[in-house]
Amino acid sequence: MIAVALDGPAGAGKSSIAKELAKRFSLIHVDTGALYRAVGLYMLRQGLDPADGAQVIPRLPEVQITLKFSPEGQRIFLGEEDVSEAIRTPEASRASSAVSAIPEVRAFLLEQQRKLARENPVIMDGRDIGTVVLPDASIKIFLTAAPEARAMRRYKELMAKGIDTDYDTVLAEVKERDYRDSHRETAPLRQAEDAVLADTTELDFQGSVELLASIIGEKLNQVR
Ligand code: DC
Secondary structure, three states, rough: OOEEEEOOOOOOHHHHHHHHHHHHOOOEEEEEHHHHHHHHHHHHHHOOOOOOOOHHHHHHHOOOOOEEEOOOOOEEEEOOEEOOHHHHHHHHHHHHHHHOOOOHHHHHHHHHHHHHHHHHOEEEOOOOOHHHHHHOOOOEEEEOOOHHHHHHHHHHHHHHHHOOHHHHHHHHHHHHHHHHHHHHOOOOOOOOOOOOOEEEOOOOHHHHHHHHHHHHHHHHHHHH
């Protein structure tokens, strides 16, 4: 089964690029960050501290996550409720980052991710897909861009949404999240040894899609 593992820091454009590539190569795009976001959101709603393993771990068996896929992309459900938008708030982002540092949370989500890749040709984006979730993935890409470039993209997105902020605050947040994601003990963000490095600092969205499409196209020729 074809599996593309796409890892990299927050704001590198993994999800939007993966969505495009999924269409082009007839793959299912799995956004694994949404799983951590759903766990974080669930814990927040229960009034728990998402950073406290002692509170979070005993409640994991209650968390019923379902992913549904369509050409428009992935939808994520907590029980019967579609939480695809609710997981995108700044509170849910912070909670997702907190729960993602708890090893039991990572273990809880691992089998669900592996099952998807066993049953479907996937492009799976996250932080530890090439290193932990799918170490045997046929294609591994580590997508990155300078923190300044990622912060500028994020800043423009927020301004377009009418959210008032300033570039320096966004840059500080990007750097803080990078630090947390790459310094946690369990499955920290790092490039797999056999991953291809793709740096999009100087590229726009379309240029980034073309770069990754050429990497995937070339690798597919080798595996087939
Ligand atoms: O990609 P994202 O911003 O939606 O991810 C939300 C959080 O989940 C982020 O803080 C890192 C974490 N995460 C992770 O630890 N492992 C993954 N495979 C995906 C996301």
